[in-house]
Amino acid sequence: MSSLRTPLDSHLRSLELLFDPDALSSLFNRPVRAAHLRWKRGRSAVARLHDDDGGVRWLAMYSTDSSVKLEKTFRRALTQDVEWERFALDDGILASGPIALDPRLYPVLRGFRRAGLEVPSPGFGVLKYNPFRRLVFSVDAAGIPRLIGRASAGGHSITPGLLSELADGGVPVVVPLDSALLPPGLPTSKHLEYLPWYGSGDLSTVPLQVAELPARSAGKALALLHDQAPIHKTHAWRAPAGRLRSLIRENAELIPENGGRLERVSAELEALLRRPGRAALIHGDFSADQVLVDGRQVRLIDFEWSTYGAAASDLGSFAAAEALESPRADGRTVLGLPRTAALLNGYGTGPATVHDSETVAWTAFHLLNRLREPFRACAPDWRQQVDRRLTMIEEVLW
Numbered sequence: 147m148s149s150l151r152t153p154l155d156s157h158l159r160s161l162e163l164l165f166d167p168d169a170l171s172s173l174f175n176r177p178v179r180a181a182h183l184r185w186k187r188g189r190s191a192v193a194r195l196h197d198d199d200g201g202v203r204w205l206a207m208y209s210t211d212s213s214v215k216l217e218k219t220f221r222r223a224l225t226q227d228v229e230w231e232r233f234a235l236d237d238g239i240l241a242s243g244p245i246a247l248d249p250r251l252y253p254v255l256r257g258f259r260r261a262g263l264e265v266p267s268p269g270f271g272v273l274k275y276n277p278f279r280r281l282v283f284s285v286d287a288a289g290i291p292r293l294i295g296r297a298s299a300g301g302h303s304i305t306p307g308l309l310s311e312l313a314d315g316g317v318p319v320v321v322p323l324d325s326a327l328l329p330p331g332l333p334t335s336k337h338l339e340y341l342p343w344y345g346s347g348d349l350s351t352v353p354l355q356v357a358e359l360p361a362r363s364a365g366k367a368l369a370l371l372h373d374q375a376p377i378h379k380t381h382a383w384r385a386p387a388g389r390l391r392s393l394i395r396e397n398a399e400l401i402p403e404n405g406g407r408l409e410r411v412s413a414e415l416e417a418l419l420r421r422p423g424r425a426a427l428i429h430g431d432f433s434a435d436q437v438l439v440d441g442r443q444v445r446l447i448d449f450e451w452s453t454y455g456a457a458a459s460d461l462g463s464f465a466a467a468e469a470l471e472s473p474r475a476d477g478r479t480v481l482g483l484p485r486t487a488a489l490l491n492g493y494g495t496g497p498a499t500v501h502d503s504e505t506v507a508w509t510a511f512h513l514l515n516r517l518r519e520p521f522r523a524c525a526p527d528w529r530q531q532v533d534r535r536l537t538m539i540e541e542v543l544w
Contacts, residue, residue, distance in 0.1 A: 157188035158209050160235045164193055164524045173233060173240075180205055180524040182276060190215070192278050193524065195242050204248050204277035209238040216241055219249045250278040250299035257333025263287070270295070285340070290329045292343040301336055308449060311377050317370045320344055320438065320445045345440035350471070352439055354484050359442040361485045362492030367437075367446055369496025372426035372457045386419045386456070386511065393514050400518060401529065407536060411514065414543050418507035419456075424498060426457040433467035434485055458500045462508025464489055466516060469509070469538065477541020480509050510542040 155161045163169055164180040171177050177198040185191045189212045195205040208215060216232075216239065223230045223243065230243035245266060246255060258265050266272045269287030274280070278299060285293040309321045322339045332340070349360055394412045398405045429436065430451030438445045465486045469475040472483055481490065481502060493500070513535060520531035 155185075155187055158191070158207065158237055160207060160237055160240070161185065161191055163235075163240070164191065164205075164207070165526055165528065167526065174231065174242075181522075183522045183524050184278075194275060194277050202272060202275050203242050203244055205240070205242045206249075206277075207235070207238060207240045213239040216249070219243070219247060219252075222252060223247055245272065245275060245281060248277060248281075251281055251297055254297045254299060254335065254337040255281075257335060257338070261331055261333055263333075265295075265297075284343075285332070290332065293323070294341045294343060296339050296341070298337050308377055308452065312371065312374065312449075315370070315374050317374065318367050318443070318445050319449070320447055344445050345438045345443075347439060348435045349437040349439050349444070349485065350434035350467075357485055358488045360437070360439045360444055361434075361488035363442055363444045364434075364437045364446070365489040365492025366495060367444055368429070368432065368460055368489070369493045369498070371429060371446065372424075372460070373497050374427045376427055376454050386459075387416060390415055390419070390511065390514075393517070397514075397517050397532075400521060401532060404532075404536060407540070411510070411536075411539055411543065415507065415511055415514070418543075419511065423504045424457045424500060425454060428453060428455045428457060428460045429463075430455070430460075432460040432463045434464065435467075456504070456508065457498070458504035458508045459511070461490065461493065461500060461505045462510075463512045465505065465509040466512035469513070470516060470519075470535070475538070477538045477543075480542060481505060506542060510539050513539045513542065 153159050153162065163173070164183060167177075167179040170180060179196050180193040181196060182194040183191060184193070189209055191207040193205045195203040197203070206216065219230075219241070220232070222228070226247075228244065228247045230241065230247055233240045245251065246259070246264065248255075255265055258270075263270065265281070265283055269285065269290075271284040271286065272281065273284055273294070274282040280299065281297040283295045283297070285295050309319050312319050313321050320341050322341050325334045328334065328340060349357065349364060352360055390412060394408050398408050429446065429449060430453050431448065436446060436448050438447055465480050465483070468483045468486050469477075469480045475483060481487065490505070517532060517535050517539070520528035520535070525531055
C-alpha cells in the first residue's frame with residue numbers, strides 16, 4: 147500500500163488492513179470499509195464497520211496478548227444466538243458484530259432487549275455510532291412520540307442541570323426529557339437519555355442558498371451562550387497550552403517527518419494563544435452539525451465538552467470544520483466561507499465581540515485538533531490528506 151510506507155504498528159501489523167477497503171472486503175467476503183478508528187499502539191484497534199447497504203457494525207482488532215478481552219463477547223454471541231464474525235490474524239484477532247453485541251454498550255441496551263425492542267430496527271434508527279462508547283438513535287415507533295435517544299457506555303458527562311439552566315438563561319438548547327414523562331415501556335437508566343425531536347436536520351445539511359439565516363441565528367445563540375456566567379465549579383478556565391503540546395506530540399508520532407513543520411506551528415500558536423482574549427462559558431466542540439435547524443430557528447446541542455475558555459475558540463472551531471468540508475477553501479479565506487461568515491455576522495449582534503485575529507488563531511488550533519481525522523477515518527490516502535490539512539494550517543498562520 148503506497149500510503150503506508152512503513153508499518154504503523156510493529157506489534158500489530160494487521161492494523162494496515164483497516165486502511166485497505168479492498169483487502170478488508172475480501173476478508174469479509176462483501177464490500178465493507180472501516181472508519182472512526184481508535185488505536186492503542188501494540189494492543190488494539192476499535193473502529194466502525196460500514197456495509198454497502200448503509201448498515202454499521204463494530205470492528206475490533208486485538209493483538210494476540212490482548213485477544214482475551216473479546217471472550218465475554220463471544221460467549222454472549224453464542225448464548226444470545228447473535229451473528230458475529232471472527233478472523234484469526236498472524237498477530238492477533240479481528241472481530242465484528244452488530245450494535246446489539248457491542249461489548250461496552252451491551253449492558254446499556256439490555257433494557258431494550260427485555261422490552262422486546264431492537265436497536266437498530268425500523269422504529270429505532272441509528273443516527274451516530276461510536277463503537278464501545280456511544281449510540282445516538284431516533285425513536286419513531288408506534289405509540290411513541292418521535293424522540294432522540296442517546297446511549298453511553300460511560301454515562302453522560304454533561305453536568306446535571308446544565309442544559310436546563312442554559313435554557314432558563316435564554317440560550318436555545320434541547321433539554322433532555324424527565325424520565326417520569328417518557329412513554330411507558332421505554333427503557334431508562336443513567337446511561338440512557340432521551341430528547342425531544344427538533345427541526346429537520348442540522349446546519350451542515352442545509353443548502354448554502356438558504357443557510358444564511360439559520361447560520362446567523364446560530365451566531366446569536368452562541369453569543370447568548372458566551373454571555374452566561376459559569377454555571378458549575380467544573381467550568382473553570384482551561385489554558386490551551388497543555389492541549390497544544392499534546393496535539394503536536396501525537397501528530398509527530400504518527401508522521402515523524404512532519405515534526406519540523408509541527409514545531410513551527412506550535413511556536414506560532416503558543417505565542418498567539420498566550421493572550422486568549424475574552425473568557426466565556428463555551429460549547430467546546432462547536433460546528434455546523436451541533437446546530438439543529440427549524441426554518442430560521444435553531445437549537446444548540448452536544449455540550450459534552452463545554453467548559454470555561456476563550457470565546458474565540460468556539461468561533462474558530464466552527465470555521466475549521468467548515469473549511470475542511472469546503473473543497474475550494476484555503477487558509478486565507480476561512481472566515482469568509484458562507485456559513486462561517488453568516489455565523490460571525492450573527493455573533494456580532496450580541497453583547498460582546500471577538501476580534502478576527504483571535505478567531506483566526508483558534509481556527510488554526512482547531513484545524514490542528516482535526517489533523518488526524520483522515521487517519522481516524524481509515525482513508526487509504528490519509529497521509530496525503532494530513533499533509534493538505536497541515537498546509538492549510540500554515541496558510542492560516544502565515
